[in-house]
Amino acid sequence: MDSGDEQDVSVPKGKKKRYHRHTPRQIQELESIFKMCPHPDEKQRMQLSRDLGLEPRQIKFWFQNRRTQMKVQHERSDNCVLRSENDRIRCENIAMSEALKNIICPTCGTSQSSEDSYFDEQKLRMENARLKDELDRVSSITSKYLGRPAMQLLPIQTLSASSVDIAVGGYENTEFPPSLDLDLLGIGLQSMSFPFPTVSDVERPMMLELATRSMDELIRLARTNEPLWTRIDSDGRENLNLETYDALFPRPGQQFRSADTRVETSRGSGDVIMNSFALVDMFMDSSKWMELFPTIVSNARTIDVLMSGMDGSRSGALVLMFGEFLGLSPVVPSREFCFLRYCQQLEQGLWAISDVSIPSPKVHFLPSPKRRLPSGCLIQDMPNGYSKIVWVEHMEIEEKNPTHQLYHDLVDSGIAFGAQRWVATLQRMCRWISCLNSPRDLGGVIPNDDGKRSMMRLSQRMVSNFCSTLGSYNGYRWTAPAGLNDVGVRVTVHRCSDPGQPNGVFLCAATSLWLPYSPHSVFSFLRDEQSRVQWDVLSRGKAVQEVTRIPNGQHPGNCISLLRATMNPPNMNDRSMLILQESCTDPSGSLVVYASIEVPSINIAINGEDPSFIPLLPSGFVVFPDGRSGAGINATSSLNPLRVPSGSVLTVAFQIMVSSLPSAKLSHESVMTVNNVISTTVQQIKSALRSLDP
Secondary structure, eight states, X not given: OOOSSEEOTXXXXXXXXXXXXXXXXXXXXXXXXXXXXSSOOHHHHHHHHHHHTOOHHHHHHHHHHHHHHHHHHHHXXXXXXXXXXXXXXXXXXXXXXXXXXXXXXXXXXOBSOHHHHHHHHHHHHHHHHHHHHXXXXXXXXXXHHHSSOGGGGSOOXXXXXXXXXXXXXXXXXXXXXXXXXXXXXXXXXXXXXXXXXXXXXXXXXXXXXXXHHHHHHHHHHHHOOTTTEEEOSTTOOEEEOHHHHHHHSOOTTGGGOXXXXXXXXXXXXXXXXXXXXXXXXXXXXXXXXXXXXXXXXXXXXXXXXXXXXXXXXXXXXXXXXXXXXXXXSTTSOOEEEEEEEEEEEEETTEEEEEEEXXXXXXXXXXOOSEEEOSEEEEEEEOTTSOEEEEEEEEEEEEOSSOOOXXXXXXXXXXXXXXXXXXXXXXXXHHHHHHHHHSOOOSSOOSOSHHHHHHHHHHHHHHHXXXXXXXXXXXXXXXXXXXXXXXXXXXXXXXXXXXXXXXXEEEEEEEEEEEESSOHHHHHXXXXXXXXXXXXXXXXXXXXXXXXXXXXXXXXXXXXXXXXXXXXXXXXXXXXXXXXXXXXXXXXTEEEEEXXXXXXXXXXXXHTTOOOTTOOOOOEEEXXXXXXXXXXXXXXXXXXXXXXXXXXXXXXXXXXXXXXXXXXXXXXXXXXXXXXXXXHHHHHHHHHHHHHHOO
């Protein structure tokens, strides 16, 4: 059997087989030999075995698999040629069929299309029967989770035997009947407790075909410039020319886009401090991918693995994934996608990873008004150990309600969920991982590197928890309490019993507001411990002192701080609580997240022990540019002499514990309390910034 992984054939039957993954150096040497000699003899294999430290049978299997891979690539190329020829012939066939419809028999004077119409009607009837069987199958599965027959929810429409007005569905446009509204039944995607179903054997070839076409399209989108892409700003942002795109990549029905459908496109590039092998491994693992983008991906999971990689690598891997992308504000809904992720090594040191939404809700049950068209990135190794990233984002979003005015420019322009945000976050997180591997602090109270890493892991969990509270996948909806909207506060309630979270019922409240100051100015003010006393209502007027700092990036604002409230007059015995704070910034936006923590708990992390079970209840701030011309993290500050007609959008989010009892109910007093805290905080921030900029 020609397998891409080297299996240990000495393992007894029934035992789990071991797989050997080659090192990058071994693969590079084998590739160079393969180009010169695809069929090495036994003597050559023995020499390679000695040079590379591999067993001769591993060498033999590697060359067998590599030859198979080359054969598949050639067949794929041939298939592309045949597909183009098939499309040409189909177009000719359609043209001839249309011409034949107008032919009149010279003998009897009748049309020749009546017999064809009869067969067309029979085909439609067969298709209708197939769709009915498919609906019965899906309904039976759904009824298991509804507790009652799902067909009771569907209006029965009787079709006459002679009717030929039959909806023909296919893989490209299959949808659930609109009457099967699962959200109204209370089992929307956010609250579904059952696992996603796996892909059937019948669907796998179609999924592979879709992923292959998506990969080809991504590569062309990443490598083609004008007229396909047009530069729209001095910061390098690019938008897709939709007319050119539709001509190059025609799709059925794309000319009939709904009036409510908005197309978001963007392309960005940058260098990251991580090699391609490590990046590819993190992208193809849903847990690692979520850790790599904590401010964008709040929830991710691998639903099914359709294909594993070849040659002990991720090349050729195809997985079905789910992901929730965050807007980091209660007024910007999160976006959930079920998509295929396909990975291919195009050449030595060059990888491509493509994503595309699955077009059939059979796999994930819910038709979505949001569709991720071929998107992804190219990853190219560089000599200095960095990687060059070219990122493409392409989505169709159907929204009945317009975007909130605060985020209108940011979201509608594609910046909020665009390629620039992904690249900027990736650059910052790769730098964070580099600091994790070689941490350093400026305070000197952390005794060793293990303690610094433990502190970074604890802070990472704090930031992830904070971001996830602003998402919607947990099933809790943001609501605006009546009579408490002086600053537009929205609240949500959740119960938690997860490790590392306090047990009980929690109230999360947040609001977003526009400020006439640059994001850089607002971020610098919020992260500065000297100015904290001006806005921190809960500190009760106490100043804070930085105990220690761990830098986790090149920007001075990217750091983890441990803060202690100072007493006036000083009281050295009052050290029961500290504040853990992480601030981070990149060209797409900034965060300041903090949580109170007890001294015994922080000592666990400082001593290098596992911080996974230290309870945290984070609050904090999110700062975005407002998306107007000239906005950005490096835009001219309003505190500087040169003013710009743009500002920033600030989201303030607090969490408070309502009760440690899971059965507790939310009280009006709790909502009033958190509303007052946020309102006062917002007013004090405005006042302090105004005093700095009279």
